[in-house]
Amino acid sequence: MSRAHESTVAKLAVIPGDGIGPEVVAEAEKVLDAATAGTGIRFDKTRFSLGAARYLETGDTLTDDDLAAIAAHDAILLGAVGGVPGDPRLKNANIERGLLLRLRFALDHYVNLRPSKLYPGVPGPLAAPGDIDFVVVREGTEGPYVGNGGSIRTGTPQEVANETSVNTAFGVERVVRYAFDLAERRSKKLTLVHKTNVLVHAGGIYQRVVDAVAQEHPEVAVDYLHVDAATIFLVTNPGRFDVIVTDNLFGDILTDLAGAVTGGIGLAASGNINPDGAFPSMFEPVHGSAPDIAGQQKADPTAAILSVALLLDHLGLQDQAQRVTRAVEDDIAERDGASRTTAQIGDAIAGRLQA
């Protein structure tokens, strides 16, 4: 099935991953269960043990069998992957590329959806943040992330190392269309971010496609910012943004910065979405595996829990999605700076859904 409401059982692949991944995923599952309890919707979960730990045990990052098994699900919930930085045994592993990016590319997650919202009461680094509530629609399957590079004479004084950003009208148009549709449902404002004055070709195709699709959306106000200028506005006037559409690399940078200005990536959720439904979409917090605090119940599971809201929304379960979002907002509103364990935060949010 592609939409859970067509059925009562949705098949969910759960990839807890490394570091704090398992801890935050446990809370996300708790909230998912609470949000769907008594609704007739049930998630049939399969756990996949993937990440640095698995690599160290077996030498595998993501086998073709893993991929096929995961692809047979309706959606994926992922915690975080990545081992301890500098671990010599992981030197040649690149878990990020082999696992996370491989999943995004193989499952054609061409929309990497990253909402940024400053919730009332959340402390952030800006003195006068104003109202922050925008969504970055980051392209997920092209651009500088394609892995189309190489080096010659590697490690010698004559080395040349190239890396090619590949962008297609097919790939750009589908993500730009998604962004315009989203803008129609929000404030009808869309900002293209790129670096057209330098990356003439990679930027040019984005500009051309946005100009063309804009014709079909006369009510959406469109503007353009170079990526360097966009980072300035993210700290001086983030309220100016509503929907941002950008490429894979610029989207990576802007969403980490956006996470920081909205109180830290402990709150930033994301969806790696295949809108066509040909493959399962994958939901994950923007943060990494943070091995330094793993297993200590110090991680904030909120980003993982908000990713569950995106997952529910994607599966057509808008009511449940909104209930999760509201429970998180209520929890955040009552935070008083007292420290809580990962499980305590998850319990508190799940508790609001049971009430």
Add this chain to the structure above:
Amino acid sequence: MSRAHESTVAKLAVIPGDGIGPEVVAEAEKVLDAATAGTGIRFDKTRFSLGAARYLETGDTLTDDDLAAIAAHDAILLGAVGGVPGDPRLKNANIERGLLLRLRFALDHYVNLRPSKLYPGVPGPLAAPGDIDFVVVREGTEGPYVGNGGSIRTGTPQEVANETSVNTAFGVERVVRYAFDLAERRSKKLTLVHKTNVLVHAGGIYQRVVDAVAQEHPEVAVDYLHVDAATIFLVTNPGRFDVIVTDNLFGDILTDLAGAVTGGIGLAASGNINPDGAFPSMFEPVHGSAPDIAGQQKADPTAAILSVALLLDHLGLQDQAQRVTRAVEDDIAERDGASRTTAQIGDAIAGRLQA
């Protein structure tokens, strides 16, 4: 001459440019004159009328003759270039590429030096900025800026647009060596910023070169950040940085953000440096031409004036450079929020040098 102290006359090419460029350059020249008055050092200035205005008149951006004439100078002072955004007559011009980037590449400005300092009393967007005082050493002649791209079937649904980042051991090593030398003279802390987990080849060469050069600088503490994480630290803990070395594109992004967190790019200076002295180095404010406020005496010339300090320092005139920096710091310390014209700020800073 490559160092002004070897002679009493330094040949300076002045490119005021477009928009607010001429206004801020006028103040920068005023301060340059004041800083060198009575020292026996004289700047012999040639003005080059380049930028959007020249393009609209003649169709030329930067001719080979312009380039040869500019190259015969000891240093270059540039205001800002770029016409009014959306001007249809500039549609195919790309003044940035044809002028600014052409100068940087042709004059082998392989170090793009961009100091970031939060001066006491300067209002910025961060609630608790802490002590900010770091320098970004941005590579200036390689990476995604090489213009090594193209598209096929342009404008059709079958378009493919590629853009290749080209990085060489030669190019990376020289900028990394410069950064280590700078770190030796500062706090002995160097951060490499890249995206090695995704841009495996372009990032790999930077990591390898930094690892190798670090062997020769055992007293410099070296760390590494992915570019996305670096943007987070720039707003949550900018004080952690001292010397950052990074590629052309990441340097572009980080320095605009750094300018914003240190009170706006009205204060951010930069040097496009050819450390070998084979070509003249070029000094310019990080900000653009801001055509919307041009000719209104609203622009802050401080970034252009601080660029003069970098110019003096590069020419071996450390005393004069320090006097300019101090005059700017004193001026900033006494700012009370009252608005001053561009010329009033320039006069005030020049006045301190005459006193």
